[in-house]
Amino acid sequence: MRSSATLRWALLLAQTALVLGAASKVASIGDLSLEDIDAKLETCSIVQDLNAHKALAADDENSLSSRVFAVLFPGSPAVNALLATLYISGPPNFLLALCPTNIDPSSLTIMVAFAVGGLMGDTLFHLLPEIFLGEPEPGKAKFVLVEPNRNLLLGLAILVGFMTFVAMDKGLRIATGGAGHDHSHGHAHAEEDASAVSSSVDTGKSGTKSRKKKAGSTVAAPEPVENSGPSQSMKLGGLLNLIADFTHNITDGLAMSASFYASPTVGASTTLAVFLHEIPHEVGDFALLVQSGFSKRAAMGAQFVTAIGAFLGTIIGILIQESGGSGAEGGISMTGGLWGTSLFWGDLLLPFTAGTFLYVGTVAVIPELLETGPNKGLELKKTLGQFTAIALGAGIMLYISWDA
Template sequence: MAIPSLRSSNMLKYSIYALFLGLAATVCAKSILIKDPSLLTLDEIEENVQQCSFVQTLSKHKIETSPAHASLTTQLFALLFPSSSPAINALLATAYISGPPNFLLALCPPNIDPSSLSVMVAFAVGGLLGDTLFHLLPEIFLGEDHHDRVKFVMLEPNRNLLLGVGILAGLVTFMAMDKALRIATGGDQHSHSHSHSNPEPSSPANGSTTSSKQVKSNGEVRQRKSKKEEPTTTTMEPAPINPSVKLAGLLNLIADFTHNITDGLALSSSFYASPALGATTTMAVFFHEIPHEVGDFALLIQSGFSKRKAMGAQFITAVGAFLGTCIGIFVNEYGSGGSDSAGGLTTGIWGTSLQWGDMLLPFTAGTFLYVGTVAVIPELLETGANKSQELRKTALQFGAMFVGAAIMLGISWS
């Protein structure tokens, strides 16, 4: 039977791949069954499959049809992450997402309004969800693509179920952290996107003084007595910060520290999955960190911190990202290193081929899903009374979200 040419259109090409997938498995059966299949590791199965002549033909075709030159994003990622070690690249990525966003705080005015960051937050949501849907989830269930050969995926239902459990665990963990913080602050004063209200009106002393002077200025005819009382408003000492706002600021530092730990886990697990996934996850986290850090900075200023102390506190919480990265490196190095030495597909978690290090990436995807949806989107859904202004603001938010997702899609496509 004549085999159709592999140099046809993409649709025909992938139809041929699907048609002859069973043939490839049949041709390769002898080489795989030399050893008991239950004793083979995934790497050994992949090595046996790559030795088949039909698979080698497909790999040769893939190399011939691949772009001759690396894309601009590939060159940029190679410049930013030059090492072949995923551990070193993960540490570099942690420095990228921790340093510049914190240095940008020096340019922020102390009286910045967190609600003005809604467009930037929408852009970060698009980046996070784009990275999760276009990069993380495909990588979790299908594995890493290789530019120099084709890859076959072995279906393992229980393995997929455990990966789904890891995604759910990440989402529930962040939900528990968010809920605990809301309980500790006495209500919905904390939001991951940092849309905090101005604490000044909540001060009883300030509120009573202002209302009494408004009554005097509005109820009395402009007399000299009222004019004498006007200087008292300028020489008046600043009202004390509401204790609940102080508590919210301190608890937000703890939440920021733990959140940075999960960012570090995300970076390390993604780089151990593949260099490309690590680079795109770094971009997604970086886009999210800018409004995240600015919102935390504004809350600390409202809580009574000076600008210098607020910036110092943010740099301290950045240590959490390096801690999370180191934890992720340790788990990936020692939690999945036994897959080859143990020998067999049933030596992993609950009789599957999964190792504990493989669960970090699904956990990361779950945290990104929570941050990008439950923790941030409710703020973007808030509307005001001015309809025309809200329509313009909504268009900007959706546009920013689309741009963030489109960047992730473009990187994945190329």
């Protein structure tokens, strides 16, 4: 009996020693920087074999997309982010000079569908893999250390980005009495106001005729109703739309800075996705401003003013990244960041951007593509065109990610 009790105590002491030893190893690993951990991994023989195999399999020639991106973005991440902001802000606004003032935003559905494919493709093929796994290095194997709390914070940042746009859209709908920030709301308002004026005029005419039929009545004819221009609700909607555009452009600027500090490929693909979205977005907002009472020149000037928001967001993102707000730099401890993780505030900009892209590509735009009319044949043809445009936009992003 004594020997069995002694054996149990010996086993208990051995288990305690193993637990303490494992805890000390975990603590020592937590004290290491990410750069130190990578260096230790490189000394492992299997990692060296994987690196040699990947280096042999790597293509020495750069892909076409990589060469184009190298020409468009030749500088540092900060310079490239500013260039990208210029690309997404300048050309779409200059294209407004070619747009007629009576353009119908609902006619842009194919272009909007193409933009949806680009945004969702960039989010699913570039941003989310980069957020959770990082960008692969050419000719080198990469290992990812799983931090459960780190992934939770990244998911939380995606949710915050999504809900930020929900709050913006909800606030705009409350302020405008139910009209949201999309590409067709201005046209709907115009039709509602026109129908209201038309019904008022018709009622007046019919009332005049009925009163003339009454014998002995001396009722004066009503004064003609004149269309005095956009209603106050439309004018308010136009002004609030400018505020929403300015805020939306700030998030676009944050996306530019966060993506280029992640990697050149992610930055270039994000720039392309935002650019594809900005063209129908700017045209739709231009049509809304004209319908709200702006002249063509004033509407174009207002759109250029809102573009300042994109540069403001880019500068804010660059300042956060350059001030050491990212945990991607060497010397960062695994537990020295936010809430005991390796993340810093700058690392949350990219998932925040992914959340905003998910909202814009789904909630803000998909309902517009779901609108249908009574002509089934025409709607089927329109739906086929929209799905083709979405597939084309997503396919471009998939090609860039696959070929990068």
